Amino acid sequence: MHNEPLAFRMRPKNIDEVAGQQHIIGKDTALYRMISKGHVPSMLLYGEPGIGKTSLAYAIAGTSHLPFIALNATVSGKKDVEQVVAEARITGKVILFLDEIHRFNKLQQDTLLPHVEKGSIVLIGATTENPFHDVNPAIRSRCGEILQLNRLEPDDLVVLIERALLDEDRGLGKMKIGMNDSQIRKIAEGVNGDARKALTLLESIISASDEEEGKVIVEDWLIDNLIGRIGLVGDKKGSHHYNLLSALQKSVRGSDVNAAIFYLANLLEIGDLIAVSRRLLVMAYEDIGLAAPEVGPHVLAATEAAVRLGMPEARIPLANAVIEMCLASKSNSAYKAVDAAVKAINDGKTGDIPLHLRDTHYAGAAELGHEGYRYPHDTPIGTFGGWVNQQYLPDKIKQAEFYEPVHAGEEKRLAGIYERLKEFRKEK
Known part of the structure; x- marks a missing residue:
């Protein structure tokens, strides 16, 4: 009778037993060849939970036959690191697998990093967070x-x-188990690419199944029931959550309704309604913008309704908002215009505000030359309203153009007005 979970027992003993990840450890990769020949470089393993980071580290250790020590950065202290250093001094070289490496503190680094740098400790770090965001540069620089x-x-x-x-x-293997290929496939397809969940689910199914004459009989309804209780990969603060938000926005931007709804559903299942609502509202103005200006207020109403309703009803107004944004005309001209203006300011391309635009609501403004402003509403121009031909930008950048209209949807009409006003200015 085994005490350890099946997922723990089935960790690969060497790199030839690694399931998947052939782009990293396949027989035609440089890493496979290096490890097969006894050279193990320090490395960072980045990915979602359950996809094999720990298993790969154990497989590398099993192939290299180097001493192997596993620590978790959330609970390990300086004393643990000093023990690793001491082991390296005795054996000459040791592999340190450090899970949750993004939580490594400076004191641990100061103790460990010199030994990683000279090669007596091979560091294999694992993280679910983006290492370029969350792993200390000192660690990254020593991991090839x-x-x-x-x-x-x-x-x-x-x-x-x-x-x-x-x-x-x-x-x-010592048990007689009645499980067919379609049932195995159902488990494989129902765990969202998570090896740990696949083996945990398999173990749960076997333990819950009935026996007949010494043989475990697996039934389809039991698999379906247990698969339905498996949670999604990810949480409200992890990199996967931000990847889902990114995928949602890019799918809306690309007008793919089905992909956008899929990523929305993933995010709502994780449960961060506020972050989803905020991102949708940003998208309405960043990606739809002036091409369909009515979408912004629609999305605001949908997100406010979603927050007021809560889950599960919140999914309904948000789905409406996502589909409307997917199928709306799109323009990013407004936010590109303000970004271009910010860049000009930061680059020093600015100047003094023209005198006629400065504040005149005080005695003595005229003495400072703050006069000459012409009130556009006093000069009607067709159905547009009021307009006069006067300079608004500082002299040094009076010819600058930050706005480049996109000829899509409602912005096509706005672009026509913009171009006509430019022609009027040239007549000055």
Whole structure:
């Protein structure tokens, strides 16, 4: 009887047993060849939970036959790091696997980094957070490889499940289990690319199944029931959450309704309604903008309704907002215009405000020359309202143009007005 979970027992013993991640550790990769020949570089492993970061570290250690020590940065202190350093002095070289490496503090770094730099400690760090955002530069600079792992494909998980069913030492091979190929495939496709969840689910299914004449009989309804209780990968603060927000915005920008709704559903299942509402409102003005100016107020109303309703009803107004944004005409001209103006200011391309535009609501303004402003409303121009031909930008940048209209949707009409006003100015 095993005490350890199946997912722990089935960790690969060497790099040939690694499921998936062939872009990193496939036989035609440089990393595979280096490790096979005994050279293990320090590296960072980045990816979502359950996709094999820890397993890959154990597999590398198993192939290299180097002493292996695993620590978690959230609970390890300076004493733990000093023990690793002491082990390295005795053995000559040791692999340190440091999970949650983005939580590594400066005191631990100061103790460890010199030994990583000279090669007596091979550091394999694992993180679910973007290492370029959350891992200390001192650590990154000493890790020659920053490897991003992907969720496993169903075919990879099928191999992993079948291996667990057949392995008599570490897996379930000593049991008689009645499970067919379609049931294995259903597990593989129902865990969102998470190897740990696949093996945990398999173990739960076997333990919950009935036995008949010494054989475990797995039923489809039980698989469906347990798959339905598996949570999504990600949380409100992790990198995956921000990747989902990014994917949602890019799908709306690309007018892909189905992808946008999919990422919206993922985000709502994670549960951060405020962050989703905020991003949707930004998108309405950043990506739809002047091409469909009515969309902004629509999205504001939808997000306010969603916050007031709460989940699960909040999904309804937000789905309306996402689909409307996907199918709306799009323009980013407004935010590009203000960004261009900010850049000009930061580059020193500015000047004095023209005298006739300065404040005159005080005695003595005329003595300072703050006069000459002409009130546009006093000069009607067709159905446009009022307009006069006078200078508004400082002299040094009076010819600057920050706004470049996009000829889409309602902005096509606005662009026509903009171009006509430019022609009027040239007649001055």
